[in-house]
Amino acid sequence: LIVLFSNRWYWQGQKLPSYVKFMEQNYPPGFTYAKFAPQFRAEFFDPKDWVDIFASSGAKYIVLTTKHHEGFTLWGSKYSWMWNAVDVGPKRDLVDEIATALRAHSDLRLGLYHSLFEWFNPLYKADADKSFNTSVFPTTKTLPELFEIVNKYKPEVLWSDGDGDAPDSYWNSTGFLAWLYNESPVRDTVVTNDRWGCGTICKHGGYYTCSDRYNPGHLLKHKWENCMTIDKKSWGYRRDTNFSDFLTIEQLIASLVETVSCGGNLLLNVGPTHAGRIVPIFEERLRQMGKWLKVNGEAIYNSSAWRVQNDTVTPGVWYTWNQKNTIYAIFLSWPADGYIVLSDPVVSLSKTQVYYIIYCVYIYIYIYIYIYIYIYIYILYYYYYYVFLIY
Structure with missing residues (x-):
């Protein structure tokens, strides 16, 4: 919420010395995390502006955090009374506004993130104290919320997180997913990730996420996603960032290319401010x-x-x-001698054609093809990042 200090895990780590010192220096005694909620106003939140930024990034789907581990929901959940964005703070259904703006843009698909557990919910803590042999929390809180967001917003991606070290049987994940894929209003269109209880991650799910910032560097048999951040240290917006904390566009493109080459999707996180803005450096990237x-x-x-x-x-x-006759060779750096050697494509002098994709006007290319061995390419003018098409 409003604190925006260090990272979005402030509440979970509030007893750490740096957090305690920050609170003592800037807030009155007894100021609790819940008291930040009314200061979360989202007064500059413009869902159309957000969607314009997302569309301009070339994205094909977004995943909005509807509830993180502190339990505050961005919609007026019936199961999160006075701890949601309709009752407190913005007094707006932020999820609905994003969904509406997004669906006015036909190229984008809606995904919703939802945390299974909540750090300090007494119902969850009571179940945990009993080694999860009782399931009061998922029955009265988590599952009703999941049914609520699916029925109300009809997401095409459902991104679960935060198993709280509890097994999928505690969360009744198989029961919920059976409903989702067989009876829900999105049964024919929805996909899900793999975070539905401890032991399920990187083993079960429509696609794998495995870990945050997961990038194996090799091909996986199962579809997967690299969920990463522009801010190297945090998923949420921080007031105490330095310029060096942000990944460069070159680093981000490298992550995109490596991910797609290995069969994955890239899910790139930005943290908006409490005022509802996506700050310029995130927008620029x-x-x-x-x-x-x-x-x-x-x-x-x-x-x-x-x-x-x-x-x-x-x-x-x-x-x-492209599964037909075109191979794309994407170069993340330019060789010092100006020569590019490709060892893996097998070429034919009579059939192989090489094209250079770049955003510039004057390019002079000399191509020498040695059959079945290498492709040598020398380019006199270049831009950062290069893609070759080999037919």
Whole structure:
């Protein structure tokens, strides 16, 4: 919420010395986390502006955090009385506003994040104290909320998180997912991740997330997602960031390319402010990503992992292909001698064609193809990040 100090885990870590000192210096004695909620106003929140930024980034779906581990919901949940954005703070259903604005933009799909457990909910703590042999919390809180957001907002991605070290049987995940895929209003369109209880992550789910910032660097048999942040240290907005805390656009594009080459999707996190704004550095990074994708998007969208992911001879070269006759070789750095060597594509002098994708005007390219061995390419003018199409 409003504190915006260090990271969004403030409440969970409030007894750490740095947190205690910050509170003592800036807030009156006895000021609790719950007292921040009325200060969360979202007075500058404009869902259309958010959607414009997301669309400009080249994204195809978004995942909105509807409730994190502190239990505050961004919709007026019947099961979170006076601890939601309709009763307290903004007095608005922020989830509904985002969903409405998003669906006015046909290229974007709605995903909703929801935390199973809550750090300090007494019902959850009581169940935990009994080794999860009772299930009062999921029965009266978690599951009703999940049914509520699915029926009300009809997401196409349901992103579960926060099992609280409890097994999937405690959360009745199999029962809920059976309803989701067989009876819910999104049964024909929804996909889910793998965080539905301890022991399920990276083993069960429509796609795997495995861990935060997960990037295996090799092809996985199961569909997966790399969920990462622009801020290196936090998922939420922080007032105490330094410029060096943010990933550069080059680093972000490298993560995108490596992820897609290995068969994954990239889910890139930004943390809005308590006023409801996406700060300029986050907006800049997202729009920069979109500009790159406008030029090189055919190597990303509707592409698949190739038989090899990165070149065995030249580091920093990652491959995708379109499942027909086009291979995309994406270069993350430029060789010092100006020559590019591709060892993995097998070429034919009579059939192979090489094209260079770049956003610039004057390019001079000399291409020498050695059958079945290497492709040598020398370019006199270049821009950062390069994509070659090999037919």
